[in-house]
Amino acid sequence: MSRIGVFVCHCGENISATVNCEKVAKITGELKGVEFSTDYKYMCSDPGQTLLKEAIKEHKLDGVVVAACSPRMHEPTFRKACAEAGLNPFLCEMSNIREHCSWVHPKDDLTTEKAEDLVRVMVEKVKKNKALKSIKVPVTKTALVIGGGIAGIQAALDIANCGHKVIMVEKLPSIGGHMSQLSETFPTLDCSQCILTPRMVEIAQHPNITLHTYSEVESVDGFIGNFKIKIRKKSKSLDEHLCTGCGLCTTKCPQKKIPNEFERGLGFRPAIYVPFPQAVPNKPVIDRENCTYYIKGKCKVCEIVCPTKAIRFDQEDEVIEVEAGAIVMATGFDVLKSDYFPEYGFGKYKDVIDGLQFERLASASGPTQGEIRRPSDGQVPKKIVFVACAGSRDPAKGIEYCSKICCMYTAKHAMLYKHKVHDGTPYVFYMDIRAGGKMYEEFVRRTIVEDGTHYVRGRVSTIYEKNGKLIVKGADTLMGGIPIEIEADMVVLATAGVANKGAEELAQTVHISYDSYKFFAEAHPKLKPVETNTAGIFLAGACQAPKDIPESVAAASGAAVKVAALFSNDELTRDPLVAVVNRQAAPVYSACVGCFLCQSVCPYQAIEREEIKSRSGEIIKTLARVNEGLCQGCGTCVALCRTKAIDIHGYSNQQVYTEIMALLND
């Protein structure tokens, strides 16, 4: 006979306003196997927990049901209290009479009856609960940071400075990300490169950081504390140890007309190139798609001129395998290009550019050495139109969200333009100005008031070319929607920030969830903003949603703390609520027939093969076995198993069945 204790919480008035808690305690106290029952105003409070602990000792309870809020809130609290009183924590269950009852029903006898039902169900379940032992898994104290933009850099430095090893993977030849492309940064207008490059150098020099550029994550196996990652190091066609970064090869390469990705197509680069002067590492790679040698089979000019003979045309991609205890996703974002917009000319007008292209024009290291010159003829535009919300907040374009950074960078662009072209006239078409942030509103005001930017509230309907001018047609909704037509020399579209190309595939590779816009999903929008739903994988920066630099850096430091906290233990303790494959006596050994359909359904690769051998070593039967370290207890295998050979600790078939029967046999 069980000796179960029932503890009904009032949750202040959250529960007791609609549920008669005293009655619930009284009625459930009469259930078979219930030894003790009581109600209390705040079970989670210190006196509440003491009450629970005392009752366990005094009444020698062998099971506990706490009828209160969602187990997501306080299950750990009460399980810990039980453990302190000497009861196995997994003999404690919570019955959710708040979210599932008091909050969703009016004050009524039926509401109280439902609460009684919910408690009764849990009492029956607890009778079938088994004492379980926590699982301990070791932690590899190395973090993998995917992405070498500002978020990845910040996270890597923070983790490395805590004394842990960091492996950074960047798919491009240099770290730096989008921030290295920017000219100045809002709201202080300090030079982006000047504040970023010291950190890039720190990454390269840090003894705890191993940097893999021109590399991509190929596969991720394992689980929190014990990930196994395959990284493909794409061939740079170069012996990095020999290369001194002198750059001679890049000046002699005969291919000179390849659109430069770093300049966002506004400049050119050779086939062997360093993306930008401050690149880290400052060593070139050969772009095999455009290299004359790889296309035609001859050239090798770079090899001839290289003073250290570092060029390796036959170098192959290398796949390395590393182990890490945690992963930080910092893969960043992308912005739409101007060819996304039919109404603005599908990208066919050279002088309709996107925000990142403007950054390059305004950048001292850019294709125009920082002078604002339009791409078509190199003239300085005297009239310039900035279009905010190009794509963003537009359900018709499938981008319903606000890209968040555009209001600020558009204001910055207009300001920079005025600083460089004093007699120029900037216009900004906007829907709303969203300048929430420290010194942000003041910054926008400065653009409008001090720099005399014309802000027009309204959207641009069309842009077309006429006599060398771009005709921008829009409306001013603050003037009653009157049509406006501006003859501009150049147009800058603040195109929407979108998930990076390949984000979806990467999310599937590392097994994290993503939202409908392909941005990576956080575990909780408020309370777990840098965690993913996969334990041990964290988010930093704009791979989660469009973020500006301060936000990305803050998120990166947040993620770094999560990693450091994880690494502060040598072992991880996990709830033993994992799947288990049934075992029984010979000659059957298990109900499992070894069809392994569970193996492909398992999202965590937790199903292994176990061979049962005779004494002579002959394989008698091959069974599925669950790796306790990998299993997250999702139960998908349990649902798929035809023979019901898999069960899940804490939520066994028997327990679920008992719960249903307890409800039906009322």
Add this chain to the structure above:
Amino acid sequence: MNDMIKKVTQLLTDKTIDVFIGYGKGSADRSRAIFVRTAEQAENLVFSANCTQNLAGYLLKHEVKHLGKLGILANVAALRSILQLASEFQIKDGEVLVLFANPDGSFTEFLDFHSIEGYLLTTETGITSGEQERIAALEAMSVSERWTFWNQEFEKCIKCYACRAACPMCYCHRCTTDVNQPQWIPVASHERGNLDYHLMRAMHLAGRCVNCGECANACPMDIPLNLLTYQLISPIKAGFGATAGMKSDAVYALSTYKPDDKENFII
């Protein structure tokens, strides 16, 4: 026919196999499965138009398996059963000697799964037009009509489990039906238990059924059980591009996720 007897005799004599599963004469003009273990028994092998049973159902039966190395006379359904069982790791390549009965009475020996896969690509494996018509008629019914139809059919069920025994894919050592702690499927042959059992059986065969029709053939109450599982074949093909029993290393359509899977069933 004599060719086959000669071949089987030889296989048994040189100990390539220990037992050969083929057709023998049954009662009246029917055929039945026979398990040939000696050269003399090979004389009992027959083959005719009514030898249509999917003999692959015997491959995993404990009583047959322990006899030693198996040979089998397979029809198209049996070939597909073998591949499906292979994909579920129940048969290894080369473990079973497969003789295929051609419609003209001659036979072909398949040496490995690969050659079976190749052959199946060139032959008709779908369900017959008559069966298609019956499924179309079922699908044309309203939900309540269909509910009534199946309930009336299941009412006849006597829970003899012949369908389960005949099915080549029902090879579990312990069927869920036999689990009584807890007992999700009531064992008595009453209305509710019958419905539970047949729905469970159909769902367990979703994406695995090779449309051999043995369940319906075996049913002493003439319940058209094959229609239940057949009905799941085309949605799985349409949704996930998968057909059971066509590849020995296929991954199960319903347990794998592919980025380009249609998700139109999510409401």
